[in-house]
Each structure stands twice: as structure tokens, then as C-alpha cells.
Amino acid sequence: MKVAKRREAMLQAVLSGMNDVSALCEHFGMSEATVRRDLRALADERRIVRTYGGAASAASVGMHEPEESLDTRSESFREQKEAIARVAVAHxxxxxxxxxDGGTTTAALARCLAGRDGIHVITNNLLAVSLLAPADVPVTLIGGDVRPSSMSxxxxxxxxxxxxxxxxxxxxxxxxxxxxxxLCEATAEQAYLKECIIRQAASVFVLVTSNKLGRASQQHWTPLERDWTLVTDAPRDAPALTDFTLRDEVTVESAQVSL
Structure with missing residues (x-):
């Protein structure tokens, strides 16, 4: 397994509750030195926090994480985002x-919609516009201030x-x-815009990779006080999904990542 993919898998394991070095060694069949080196690299990227004997999600220790660059988000969890998009497009x-909405996961959905007839897309996502407009999908771009870090x-x-x-x-x-x-976001404007979207939609779908489940990494919030569907790459039995599957208002759909 390539280093980048191995570390993404280790990140997901930590975020799902596998926090001990010994457990990670057994799970991945790797030496303690390799596991510790990967955890140190993930911590240096501020994706996790090192703890005594292991690691934890940054959100679990109350940290507000710096927002990743658009380039970083575009490259991370690419296969997972594509799998989520394949499930979402069926709706x-x-x-x-x-x-x-803005973001790289919804942009992955836009790629799946390119060339579709009989739909109309409204968006604040400039990445989605660049994918859909050349493919002759009717698109309405809502106005506003451009946020370069998300191109929305x-x-x-x-x-x-x-x-x-x-x-x-x-x-x-x-x-x-x-x-x-x-939902948590880096800015109040992002959080409130999502609240406006939710009010105007008959059905709501939240598309997130498994590392974002249970993650309170930012300080601005959009309440979800209605029925909604969560589409994620986490397996249905993943510990990170337990709190969602127990709630009546949430429908959980798991995407299968192609190997």
C-alpha cells in the first residue's frame, strides 16, 4: 500500500475510534515504528492529535482546526468522494x-451529473459550474462574494x-x-447560507467523507432539525455512524469505495 493511501486509511481508523498504537499495529499488520511515524505525519498536518500511547481526533480534544487549502481538499479522499457521489447521483x-453546495465532494457529484438531460442545477459552487456548463447542463449560479479558499x-x-x-x-x-x-463550518456566513438552503429544499442530503463524522472542528453551526440523508463512505457498522443510525430523522447511506 502506498504511503499516502496507508495514512488516509490510518486517519479513518483513528477517527472511527481506534486510538491505540497497539490496536493500529494489529489492524494494519505494521510495525510500531511505522505506525508511530504515520501518526506523527498526520499530527504534523493537524489532522489528528497525538496522545499518550496513540492518537485522537482533533475535535475530540476541543481544537478548532485551520481550514485546509482548496488544493489539499481536492486531492484528499478522492476515491471516497467519488464513491459518495455515485450513491448521491442515484437520487x-x-x-x-x-x-x-460549495465543496469538493459536491463537485464530485457535479462530475457525475455532467451530460445529464432534464435537470436544473442551482449552485454557489464555481467548481461545479466549470464542470456542468460545458456539458450543457442548465446551471443557475447564485450571486454573492467569491470565497477563494472554497471557490464558492x-x-x-x-x-x-x-x-x-x-x-x-x-x-x-x-x-x-x-x-x-x-453541520460545522469555518465561518458564520457559510453556516448561515447552508441554513438558507435547507429551508428552501424539499429533501436534504449531506455528503461527507468518514473523517468528518462526529467532527466539531469549527465553531460555526448549521442546525439540522428535519429529516435528512447522510451519504458517507463509512461502513454501516462503523462506530462513527452509531449516533446517526440511532436518530429517527437521519437516513444513512454508505458508499462502497472501489478498490
Whole structure:
């Protein structure tokens, strides 16, 4: 297994609750030195926090993580995002008007929608526009201020535009999602824009990779106080999904990552 893929797998294991070096050694069949080296590298990237004898999610120790660059997010968990997009696209039917939120996971869904007939996409995601418009998919870009770190629009103009629109299905990303609490984001404007989207959607889907489950890495929140569907790459029996599967308002769908 290549180093990058091995460390992504180790990150997911830590975020799912496997926190001891000994358990990680047994799980991956690797030496203690290799495991410790990988944990140190993940900690240096601020993706986890080293603890005595192992590691933990940064969110579990109350840290607010710095937001990753767009390039970093575009490259990380690529296969998982593509798997999530393949599950999510099955919910898009001919005649639908859908909203695609900002982010690289929703951009992966846009790639799956390229060339589709009979749908209308409303979005604040400039990455999605660049994928869909050349493929002749009708796209409405809501206005607002451009946020370069995510290549999305937000702010008062975006909020006003959303108040004039309704959609059949909204597909949202997030920096983290916590059962019973909602979605966390780096800025108040991002969090509030998601709240506006949720109000205007008949159905809501949250598309997140498993490292974001239970992750309260930022301080701004969008409540989720209605029925919604979580689409993630975590296996159905993953400990990180337990809190979600126990809630009546959440439907959980697991995506199979292609090997």
C-alpha cells in the first residue's frame, strides 16, 4: 500500500475510534515504528492529535482546526468522494431542480451529473459550474462574494437569491457533521447560507467523507432539525455512524469505495 493511501486509511481508523498504537499495529499488520511515524505525519498536518500511547481526533480534544487549502481538499479522499457521489447521483431524477453546495465532494457529484438531460442545477459552487456548463447542463449560479479558499459564493446577495428559489433536493457538504447538532463550518456566513438552503429544499442530503463524522472542528453551526440523508463512505457498522443510525430523522447511506 502506498504511503499516502496507508495514512488516509490510518486517519479513518483513528477517527472511527481506534486510538491505540497497539490496536493500529494489529489492524494494519505494521510495525510500531511505522505506525508511530504515520501518526506523527498526520499530527504534523493537524489532522489528528497525538496522545499518550496513540492518537485522537482533533475535535475530540476541543481544537478548532485551520481550514485546509482548496488544493489539499481536492486531492484528499478522492476515491471516497467519488464513491459518495455515485450513491448521491442515484437520487437525482429527470425533472429535478437541485442545489449543489460549495465543496469538493459536491463537485464530485457535479462530475457525475455532467451530460445529464432534464435537470436544473442551482449552485454557489464555481467548481461545479466549470464542470456542468460545458456539458450543457442548465446551471443557475447564485450571486454573492467569491470565497477563494472554497471557490464558492456566499454573503447577503447569495442569501437573498436563495430566498427567491426552491429546490427538490439539496446536496450539502460540511467541515464536520455531528448527530443531533448539525453541520460545522469555518465561518458564520457559510453556516448561515447552508441554513438558507435547507429551508428552501424539499429533501436534504449531506455528503461527507468518514473523517468528518462526529467532527466539531469549527465553531460555526448549521442546525439540522428535519429529516435528512447522510451519504458517507463509512461502513454501516462503523462506530462513527452509531449516533446517526440511532436518530429517527437521519437516513444513512454508505458508499462502497472501489478498490
Amino acid at each position: 437525482v431524477q429527470d425533472g429535478d431542480t437541485i442545489f449543489l 459564493t456566499l454573503g447577503p446577495l447569495a442569501q437573498i437569491a436563495l430566498s427567491r428559489l426552491t429546490v427538490d433536493k439539496a446536496f450539502l457538504g460540511a467541515d464536520g457533521v455531528v448527530a443531533g447538532r448539525g
